[in-house]
Amino acid sequence: MGEFWEVLRQHLPEFLSGFFITCRLVAISFVIAVVVGTIIAAFRVAPVKWLQRIGGIYVETFRNIPLLVLIFIFYFGFPETLNIGPWLAGTMALGLYTAAYIAETLRSGVFAVGKGQIDAALSLGLTYRETLQKIILPQSFRTVIPPLGNLIIAMIKNSAIIGASALAIPDLLKSGRIVAAQTAQTLASFFWAALGYLILTITATLVVRSLEKRLAIRR
Amino acid sequence: MDYLFAPDRWEWLFMGNSFRFLIDGLLVNIELALIAMALSLAVGLLLALARTAKKPMIKGPAGIWIDVWRNLPLIFILLYLSLSIPGSWKESYQDSVPSWFPEAFQNGRILAAIVGLTLYNSAVIAEIMRAGIQSLERGQGEAAAALGLPYWKSMRLIILPQGLRRMVPATVSQLITLNKDTTLISILSIQEVMRHGRILGSCLPFTCGVEVPLLQVFLVVGAMFALLNYGLSRLSxxxxxxxxxxxxxxxxxxxxxxxxxxxxxxxx
Incomplete structure (x- = not known):
């Protein structure tokens, strides 16, 4: 057991910086994912046929391509003159990948509100905007929170792919590997990195679960 | 746009065996996904039974095991195993693997991939199965017990046939994830579609006669996965x-x- 603590004591700065870089990767990608996902979801529910089709193609493409392929396309695929750095390529790939799932989550959240409610609101004399603001969005927000939380958990795990691929961003996994190479203590360094990931994913799971209970709508 | 669609950037696709080479790589991924899924179903069933057991001594550790493995990034598990699986295991794997297995499976490096994918995926499958089993009405188990069926018999005859049928769609969905995840094993330097893509991309116009841009190579790889997984998602x-x-x-x-x-x- 001694070596375990020794590795942590001597390399705590590396692990911590890796931990925060992982957090930052997830945060930036999540912002990209929510922004793009909302736009695509709006396309998907728009009353215009060709917008719907563009949204549909986006969702089906980005969900079905492995994240690693997307990272490679973004990192190697752009002309050198654009000079896309590893951070931009990595967060764009993860963000656009997750955006496809977020778009579908948001779309199904809008449709989860019964059509009867919308008709009722409109016939009560509410304008389209008021219906959206007071009837649809508050309810769809609640149905959308648990799946969004699940996507954040998936993002935390997927963010490790960015650091492990050709991009070489020193995230938690990368720092674990560096420490393992330096100290030759593979098990101990991977153990602490694993703990970092478990802290993130299990906390997120617990938060999602309690939100799910609190926001549950009894229909 | 020219950068993307210029015909001389796509010429490689129709030259020699380039496309065939990518398909060969993709087949390794598909085979690996199927092998890992078969193993995960077997291991996952045992884990799910342990997870839904009545005895806390079995239930507790099984729950922790499942939660740890499915909450770790898969790439993390793969990298750790590639460093820590003893060489002697790899050798005995290489000695015992049947010769009719595809070439990529003859190398001991694939062992880390199979074990890693199974560890991660069996934990996920166990959770899916648990949800299927627990979606059954309590009455089913109680009726089986009232009829005097012992645990294994009530599981085999009553609970599992109904519970497992309910998890088929979720399992097909998980096969999509698994399919995408197999690209990660390229980091263990196993010859599969990503590696084949990199090899093609490193081909110079001087030796290959045409330019092979990485962007176009990985667009083709992406399109292959998109088609395959789209079919699976429709099915699920x-x-x-x-x-x-x-x-x-x-x-x-x-x-x-x-x-x-x-x-x-x-x-x-």
């Missing part, structure tokens, strides 16, 4: 709707996985 959606019509029950989806979220939103 169809199965889910059919299953819901038959039982009228919605099985709770496993948390923390994007393609389980997909199944949930697709069928609404």
């Amino acid at each position: 959606k169809r199965l889910e709707i059919k299953q819901r019509e038959a039982t009228g029950i919605e099985v709770e989806k496993v948390t923390g996985l994007e393609d389980q979220v997909r199944l949930e939103t697709d069928t609404k």
Whole structure:
């Protein structure tokens, strides 16, 4: 057991910086994912046929391509003159990948509100905007929170792919590997990195679960 | 646009065996996904039975095991195993692997990939199976017990046939994830589609006669996965709707996985 603590004591700065870089990767990608996902979801529910089709193609493409392929396309695929750095390529790939799932989550959240409610609101004399603001969005927000939380958990795990691929961003996994190479203590360094990931994913799971209970709508 | 669609950037695709080479790589991924899925179903069933057992001595450790493995990034597990699996295991694997197995499976490096994918995926499958088993009405288990059936018999005859049928759509969905995840093993320097893509991309106009841009190579790889997984996602959606019509029950989806979220939103 001694070596375990020794590795942590001597390399705590590396692990911590890796931990925060992982957090930052997830945060930036999540912002990209929510922004793009909302736009695509709006396309998907728009009353215009060709917008719907563009949204549909986006969702089906980005969900079905492995994240690693997307990272490679973004990192190697752009002309050198654009000079896309590893951070931009990595967060764009993860963000656009997750955006496809977020778009579908948001779309199904809008449709989860019964059509009867919308008709009722409109016939009560509410304008389209008021219906959206007071009837649809508050309810769809609640149905959308648990799946969004699940996507954040998936993002935390997927963010490790960015650091492990050709991009070489020193995230938690990368720092674990560096420490393992330096100290030759593979098990101990991977153990602490694993703990970092478990802290993130299990906390997120617990938060999602309690939100799910609190926001549950009894229909 | 010229950068993307210029014909001389696509010429490589029709030259020699380039396309064939990518397909060969993709076949390794598909084979690996199928092998890992078969192993995960077996291990996952045992884990799910342990997880739903009545005795806390079995239930507790099984729960922790499942939660740890499915909450770690898969790439993390793969990298750790590639460093820590003893060389002697790899050698005995190489000695015992049947010769009719594809070439990529003859190398001991694939062992880390198979073990890693199975560890991660069996934990996920166990959760999916648990949700399927627990979606059954309590009455089913109680009736079996009242009829005097012992545990194993009631599991085999009553609970599992019904519970497992409900998890078929979620398992097909998980196969999509698994399919995508097999690209990660390129980091263990196993010759599969990503490696084949990199090899093609490193081909110079001087030796190959044409330019092979990495962007176009990986667009083709992406398109292959997109087609394959699109078919699978249609299948899982169809199965889910059919299953819901038959039982009228919605099985709770496993948390923390994007393609389980997909199944949930697709069928609404």
